[in-house]
Structures are given as C-alpha cells and as structure tokens.
Amino acid sequence: MAKYAADYTVVYPEKLSRGLVILKALFGWLYVGIPHGIVLAFFGIAVSVVTFIAFWAILFTGKYPRGMYDFVVGYMRWNMRVTTYLSLLRDEYPPFTTEQ
16 A cells, blocks of 8 residues: 555544535535635635745755745645535534644
C-alpha cells in the first residue's frame, strides 16, 4: 500500500439533522457558499502568489519555508471544511479560520 503525504478523513456523525440537510441542500450556497466563497476567492489569489514565491524559494534553498507552507495548508484546510459542509457530510457550520 502506498504511503501518502496527506490524508483526508471526515468523522461522520452518527446522526445528521434532517432539517439541516434540507436547509443546506436548498440554501447552503447562499449562507455558506457566498460568504466563504468570497473570502476563499481572495485567499486563493494570495495562495497562488505565495505558491509562486515558494516555488522559487524551494528551487534555490531546497526547503519549503514554514510560514508559506502553513499559509497554503490553512487555505486547503478551510476549503475542505466548506466543501465537507456543502457536501452534506457534517452539520457544524465551517468556521472562518485556517486553524485545525
């Protein structure tokens, strides 16, 4: 079995609220997708710039600068939380944070 650098696991709750599933399916794009989408769009632009700069840093130093790495991973973490919520896998509203 191959060993991967990252794992994505979702702790699936024992029970999801039926009312919230209907609400998320109909209006999730409105109350989650729009505010998180706007912030993540600008954050994604910043991540693209940081990734470009990190490419050159890695090229010349051979190491990924820790601050840049944490910034990119934080973006990915936040994006996955929003995707998990909108995919109806979790009931908890995704926070506006890059923290674990």
